Amino acid sequence: MPELPASYEDVAWFAAQTESIVRNVERLIRGKRGVVQLAVTCLAAEGHLLINDVPGVGKTSLAKAIAGSIHGGAMRRIQCTPDLLPTDITGVSIWNEQTNLFEFRPGPAFANVLLADEVNRASPKTQSALLEVMEERQVTIDGQTHPVPRPFLVIATQNPVEHGGTYDLPEAQIDRFMARLEMGFPDRDAEVDMVLSRASGHSVQDLRPVITAADVWRMITIARRVHLERPVVEYIIEIARATRPRSESRLGVSPELRLGVSPRGCLALASAAQAYAATDGRTFVTPDDVKALAPYVLGHRLLLRPEAELNGATAESILGRILASARVP
Known part of the structure; x- marks a missing residue:
């Protein structure tokens, strides 16, 4: 039986919780x-978030503040280092001498919010341990599948300017993040307020939960029921197809790209747009929602040709041209 569309009461409650x-x-x-x-918005769409920026701008604080706002949900943090093992994330089976059986000891992945700090410092082997749990919300140990709690959200941070002791995230893992955000430096007044607040002793530990894990799950179910018209879906697909080499897009394909948006990226943009519309108290998605989110949801999925990067092209500039030429329904 199909789910009923989100009501105005649903999205009004959703917007208030947001x-x-x-x-x-x-x-x-x-x-x-x-x-x-x-x-x-990523949280409400049950999508994973990559926060990519220079040191000291609040990446980890943002992730901890979001997790700290949820009551009754488990938040786990892993500090990614080169010696971190896959089992340090997923868990391990241990032999119990009393029962003569292997017992599964769950790792930090069994949480509602998993904070992977400095994720690009983990080795490729350890990074691969996140692939299954991010996509399928489960881990497989010794042939046994173990589902993680729902809702489940990975918030990862990485420093793009320091390369010593780091490993680039593979495209398969980058594609599993719904959105990539950059914090940027605060403006003058905000920075003054930040310093005064810290001088007064305010920290992440002072934040109190304002929503329960059950409420977050209700937000996720409401977002999925926000109406998505077929023309808006076709708009999303046309934007994605214009990034794919050898694609027959009406917009043409940018020759500067060697890897475009995957079908997973289309699904992520649609889900994010539904949650974004609900935060505004609307029961339907508009093309403006898609345009607002496209740089954050699609930008990190594009891979440029080396000569394009040398000429100063960026994923954001290419997406901007595609959005400007795409026919808005």
């Missing part, structure tokens, strides 16, 4: 309301 989380996080993260709203 505002509650945003206000709570803003007690710590000043002057970044747009970034915080996008992070909460």
Whole structure:
């Protein structure tokens, strides 16, 4: 039986919960309301979030503040280092001498929010341990499949300017992140407020939960029922096809790209747009929702040709041209 469309009462409650989380996080993260709203949109779409920026701008604080705003949900943190093992994330089977059986000891992945700090410092073998759990919400150990709790969200941070002791994330893993955000530096007044707040002793530990894990799951189910018209879906597909080499897109294909948006990226953009519309109290998705989210949901999925990068092209500039030429329904 198909689910009923989201009602106005549903999305009004959804928008109120979103505002509650945003206000709570803003007690710590000043002057970044747009970034915080996008992070909460990922949470409500049950999508994973990659925060990519220079050291010291609040990447980890944002992730911890979002997790700290949820009551009754398990939050686990892994500090990624080169010696981190896959079993340090997923868990391990241990022999029990009393029962003569192997017992599964779950790792940090068995949480509602998993914070992977400095994820690009983990070895490729360890990074691969996240592939299954991010896509399928389960881990397989010794042939046994173990589902993780729902909702399940991975928030990963990485430093793009330091390369010593780091490993580039493979495309397969990058594609599993719904969105990639950059914090950026705060404006002058926000930075002054931040320093004064820290001088007064305010920290992540001072934040109190404002929403339960059950409420987050309700937000996810409401977002899935936000109406998505076929013309809007076709708009998403046309944008994605214009990034794919050898694709027969009406917009043409950018010769600067050697890897475009995957079907998973289309699904991610549609889901994010539904949650984004609900945060605005609407029961339907508009093309403006798609255009607002496309740089964050699609940008990290594009792989440029080396000569295009040398000429100064960026994923954002290419996406901008595609969005400008795509016919809006």
